[in-house]
Amino acid sequence: MSLDVTSIRKQFPILNREVRPGVKVVYLDSTATSQKPEPVIEAMNDYYRRFNANIHRGVHTLAEEATAAYEQAREKIAKFINAPAAREIIYTRNTTESINLVAYTWARANLKPGDLVILTEMEHHSNLVPWHILAAERGIRLEFIPVTDDGLLDLDAYRLLLSQDPKLVSFTHMSNVLGTITPAQEIIKLAHEAGAITIVDGAQSVPHLKVDVQKLDVDFLAFSAHKMCGPTGIGALYGKANLLEAMPPFMGGGDMIKEVKLRSFRPNSIPAKFEAGTPAIAESVGFGAAVDFLNSIGMENVAAHEHEIIEYALERLEEIPGVKVFGPSADKKGGVASFTFDGVHPHDVAQILDRDGIAVRAGHHCAQPLHEKFGIPATTRASFYLYSTKDEVDALVNGIYNVKKVFG
Amino acid sequence: MSLDVTSIRKQFPILNREVRPGVKVVYLDSTATSQKPEPVIEAMNDYYRRFNANIHRGVHTLAEEATAAYEQAREKIAKFINAPAAREIIYTRNTTESINLVAYTWARANLKPGDLVILTEMEHHSNLVPWHILAAERGIRLEFIPVTDDGLLDLDAYRLLLSQDPKLVSFTHMSNVLGTITPAQEIIKLAHEAGAITIVDGAQSVPHLKVDVQKLDVDFLAFSAHKMCGPTGIGALYGKANLLEAMPPFMGGGDMIKEVKLRSFRPNSIPAKFEAGTPAIAESVGFGAAVDFLNSIGMENVAAHEHEIIEYALERLEEIPGVKVFGPSADKKGGVASFTFDGVHPHDVAQILDRDGIAVRAGHHCAQPLHEKFGIPATTRASFYLYSTKDEVDALVNGIYNVKKVFG
Amino acid sequence: MDDLYREIIIEHYKNPSYRGHLDPHDISFADNNPLCGDHIQIDLRVDKDGKVTDARFDGHGCAISQASADLLIESIIGKSVEDVKKLGKQDILDLLGIDLGPVRLKCALLSLKVLKAGVYGLGEASDELVE
Amino acid sequence: MDDLYREIIIEHYKNPSYRGHLDPHDISFADNNPLCGDHIQIDLRVDKDGKVTDARFDGHGCAISQASADLLIESIIGKSVEDVKKLGKQDILDLLGIDLGPVRLKCALLSLKVLKAGVYGLGEASDELVE
Numbered sequence A, B: 001m002s003l004d005v006t007s008i009r010k011q012f013p014i015l016n017r018e019v020r021p022g023v024k025v026v027y028l029d030s031t032a033t034s035q036k037p038e039p040v041i042e043a044m045n046d047y048y049r050r051f052n053a054n055i056h057r058g059v060h061t062l063a064e065e066a067t068a069a070y071e072q073a074r075e076k077i078a079k080f081i082n083a084p085a086a087r088e089i090i091y092t093r094n095t096t097e098s099i100n101l102v103a104y105t106w107a108r109a110n111l112k113p114g115d116l117v118i119l120t121e122m123e124h125h126s127n128l129v130p131w132h133i134l135a136a137e138r139g140i141r142l143e144f145i146p147v148t149d150d151g152l153l154d155l156d157a158y159r160l161l162l163s164q165d166p167k168l169v170s171f172t173h174m175s176n177v178l179g180t181i182t183p184a185q186e187i188i189k190l191a192h193e194a195g196a197i198t199i200v201d202g203a204q205s206v207p208h209l210k211v212d213v214q215k216l217d218v219d220f221l222a223f224s225a226h227k228m229c230g231p232t233g234i235g236a237l238y239g240k241a242n243l244l245e246a247m248p249p250f251m252g253g254g255d256m257i258k259e260v261k262l263r264s265f266r267p268n269s270i271p272a273k274f275e276a277g278t279p280a281i282a283e284s285v286g287f288g289a290a291v292d293f294l295n296s297i298g299m300e301n302v303a304a305h306e307h308e309i310i311e312y313a314l315e316r317l318e319e320i321p322g323v324k325v326f327g328p329s330a331d332k333k334g335g336v337a338s339f340t341f342d343g344v345h346p347h348d349v350a351q352i353l354d355r356d357g358i359a360v361r362a363g364h365h366c367a368q369p370l371h372e373k374f375g376i377p378a379t380t381r382a383s384f385y386l387y388s389t390k391d392e393v394d395a396l397v398n399g400i401y402n403v404k405k406v407f408g
Numbered sequence C, D: 001m002d003d004l005y006r007e008i009i010i011e012h013y014k015n016p017s018y019r020g021h022l023d024p025h026d027i028s029f030a031d032n033n034p035l036c037g038d039h040i041q042i043d044l045r046v047d048k049d050g051k052v053t054d055a056r057f058d059g060h061g062c063a064i065s066q067a068s069a070d071l072l073i074e075s076i077i078g079k080s081v082e083d084v085k086k087l088g089k090q091d092i093l094d095l096l097g098i099d100l101g102p103v104r105l106k107c108a109l110l111s112l113k114v115l116k117a118g119v120y121g122l123g124e125a126s127d128e129l130v131e
């Protein structure tokens, strides 16, 4: 089934935005953050206008409603990634906090000096810096699965690393620069055989692909609502219940406790143990609505649509003289096209495209080591989502020709 | 000037909510979370419908607008508490995260085994459990400023504790149970004289009083947007620039870095250093709108109105046989009335009040040690804000008489 | 909503039949509701066939938590431990004869959670026991 | 918006007058823009009266960052170090002759940040230098 993009786009009010009089936005920056459909915005409005209250500890109607909505959203999210139980979903601020949570709790409780953690060369800073901090503090060892010239992970090199008794393998499911979809199931299986725990950075995969944590058999999965039609300010960490239960708490405060004395406390059971303080309640409601929205379209359809767009985009971009797109071919990647354009800095490309309302991102996209690997300081990145169209790809291509004109 | 509560209430759509047909909500639970006025809700809608984008790294129009709005809100918040510079405001999820941030960074970098941290017996769990965790991990010593029978801090006992060379004094500016407004300026002055750093838990003070960090000379101030007419999912930590600059980072990831190599990173300058990953952008916009809203009314007026309400509430509650209100007299507290009602558990009081649409909270209000001190497991708490009215106090009093009837 | 305080609840709260302790006992377990500090302790005597011959509860808390404890104890005396292990959320709601929101549900289920943690011999009472 | 790429900017970007290094130099400092990896290094020669006698920049980055570096260097040769310390955001905007949003502003101000960190002898270039 191909998507009815016209009717989908009607649900995203921002797509009608004129960035300047007569210049409509062409939003090609969904990898940074997705736009939000009206049902998600309205779910949060309904919360604020009708049943806003603090959760858990309240017995009045508003508090009961808010608590129920908060927990129902958790169930929806659990189902969306096929988690066995809702209590295996921890609300966080974003993917970054999800990974840091594991680094501050599981990793600090389980990793000793000299222990090996395997990452990849295509990681987002969110899956690098927490381990840099831990390496400096604790003396763990970091090794990296290399990225090949065509933007894939070198699995032979990975197998060699696995022989060094790794304790943790943490890697992205989809590169936010190259678009590469990594063979997560295989990487996890090999990690488990080597006795390692696994974390998947699902920031880019959960919004764009059908992700099934039981099929992947992943131990931890991190993702953000704001990249999957949901609000800012909320993300999730999925963890296997036995791991989460054995982990020490992260932040201390309200709701994460069972009992507090003046000098000690007993932690609550999961998921509350990891949700200290008043959480992002309205945002949980919005997150649940985003999952409903994506389910109503079907993740298979989302993925198929994006595949169609990226195939077309790669074809059109590669015909422009001076444009070089990074990453694998369309069949091995999601809807992300990062490119350089000879003689023009990506910042300038992005700025000049903006004159035509075209919103792309320029820079290292929080993946500086990957850019270093390819010997470039920055790229321009166009990225697509379920509301993207081939007309928008055409606008991008025309825009790049306009850039050429400015720089002569 | 007395508040025009009628016109204020018109801006809070939820205050017209009927919890059941014909039963309008009487919201007396603002200490748990405040309600949100329409301008705050609309500011976030405008963000999502008109200029939603990821911040900082984007050069397109939407990203520029989102970045500007995110930083303008920071400036508004800084001004609201009279912080010398906007970069001294770190966005967090809530008060709880703000305190944990200091515990994970400043405290872990500066406190050694045996070092003394002074708290009080009236702290919220958010200002207890982070220190319990640190005490277990690091062997720091915790001592507590005692609470007197009438709910005040015992400053003589505090002076004695100060002679033991404390490194940190962390305390609440207003108790969320007793309503007690603590003499923060004096406590801080004494702490500084003893060479200690100070943290003020401003979760209850910033929403209800004019708080001036320069006048207080406080080192860190923690507060939450959701308690001050703002959205859930965002809070703030104010810190003196020199302290924040010297602190190690907390979470690792995007935006908090200046440069990332495969095996190391350089942290960004403040505030970005402490804001890893995509932050709560829509929520920052809402937070800024909440500050605008409160400014338009005037914090002195808010405080004066609440004083009028709590004075009336204490008078009316104390005339009910069997009701005992905890905490000091109206002149020493904010708009919080926690009470017991002979023979009826607070949960049942709250539940039966809910029949009349009256939303109060029951339990230990995340201050279990304080309740233990008073020898009670729980209280019923009615709390007030700028939209509260004397009619609502009357409804509460009538409701308590109805509770009496049910329990015979 | 008036259902919530059906007379049966007020009655079992004010005049519980099974409040107390058993000494000696075969099983004893206690826990709090972290949300409100409600506390329930349950003592059981179990005969060699695995049947509950006597039971008592003690604690403090709201009418819902205390009445449901009393009703629960009443319902299990004479039952086998195996049957007790099978009790779930719905059984408590049936005993109370009311429907509850998520927060008060925790009050209602506290006694069952304590009971099941006791008969399973667990170190901690967890919410999954009563899902 | 077309202003953003005024000819003067494209011209200074494509044909900078002051790109290079000074060896020997009295002051040298380099830094990145963390948002985009733009890099600027500045070398200065200062005479005994505290006057900048010569200056060069090198680095890579967008037209805005490189053109503003070239324009900045041009403007400080012959100035006293004390005057250089007084330069601020507005001076750069005046040199460029355009208005910028917050993100591109960082590109434009990178060279000034590097310059000021250098003349103040700081270990780190910080944003407050160019506020």
Ligand SMILES: Cc1ncc(COP(=O)(O)O)c(C=O)c1O
Pocket: A253, A254, A276, A277, A278, A279, B031, B032, B094, B095, B096, B097, B124, B126, B127, B172, B174, B175, B176, B201, B203, B204, B224, B235, B366
């Ligand atoms: C005094 C006090 N401190 C801390 C908190 C925690 O605030 P939050 O839940 O927003 O982190 C609260 C609110 O419940 C409070 O009243």
Ligand SMILES: Cc1ncc(COP(=O)(O)O)c(C=O)c1O
Pocket: A031, A032, A094, A095, A096, A097, A124, A126, A127, A172, A174, A175, A176, A201, A203, A204, A224, A235, A366, B253, B254, B276, B277, B278, B279
């Ligand atoms: C692959 C990947 N990992 C992690 C992140 C970080 O996500 P967030 O900023 O929501 O924490 C991103 C998004 O920028 C990403 O693309």
